[in-house]
Amino acid sequence: MERTGMTSFRGIPVTLTGNEVKVGDSAPDFTALDVNMAPVTLSSFKGQVVIISVVPSLDTPVCELQTKHFNEEAAKLSAKVLTISMDLPFAQRRFCDSFKIGNITTLSDFKDREFGQRYGLAVKELGLLARAVLVVDKTGKISYIQVVKESGKQPDYEPVLAEAKRLGA
Numbered sequence: 062m063e064r065t066g067m068t069s070f071r072g073i074p075v076t077l078t079g080n081e082v083k084v085g086d087s088a089p090d091f092t093a094l095d096v097n098m099a100p101v102t103l104s105s106f107k108g109q110v111v112i113i114s115v116v117p118s119l120d121t122p123v124c125e126l127q128t129k130h131f132n133e134e135a136a137k138l139s140a141k142v143l144t145i146s147m148d149l150p151f152a153q154r155r156f157c158d159s160f161k162i163g164n165i166t167t168l169s170d171f172k173d174r175e176f177g178q179r180y181g182l183a184v185k186e187l188g189l190l191a192r193a194v195l196v197v198d199k200t201g202k203i204s205y206i207q208v209v210k211e212s213g214k215q216p217d218y219e220p221v222l223a224e225a226k227r228l229g230a
Contacts, residue, residue: 068191070212076185079178088197089179093168096154110140110230111197117189119148119156135164140230147171196224
């Protein structure tokens with residue numbers, strides 16, 4: 062499935078591919094690689110509130126800000142915070158080591174591109190993921206979705222954090 066008009070990159074509309082998810086849907090399980098190249102599944106966090114912060118690449122200023130912000134917030138929450146991108150696990154490790162990121166889990170969707178397709182956040186033209194944030198409740202249902210209209214802008218953090226706290230994070 063392809064969708065246009067949801068987001069843009071440097072002001073140019075891009076096409077999102079994959080299965081669009083909606084609030085109330087069961088969060089599709091996916092496997093991505095952590096910084097040690099170990100597979101991690103969303104289902105391994107069942108019973109916890111999970112914030113999924115999706116970034117195009119950690120090596121860009123806005124993605125860096127978003128990841129640092131969620132790393133700071135994760136220290137104050139009981140939610141599990143995952144940051145997922147197409148960056149290679151090696152690059153993610155370097156990023157986390159450089160910025161002392163230790164409160165979140167970074168995941169790479171590069172190998173199988175499963176997350177991007179299952180959540181409809183794969184950017185067809187770029188081979189990257191669209192900037193987005195999702196909240197998954199303790200039962201595995203999606204309770205909040207924000208696809209950022211322009212990839213060069215940060216997400217609106219307040220509703221994300223409010224939803225996570227409402228769910229007990």
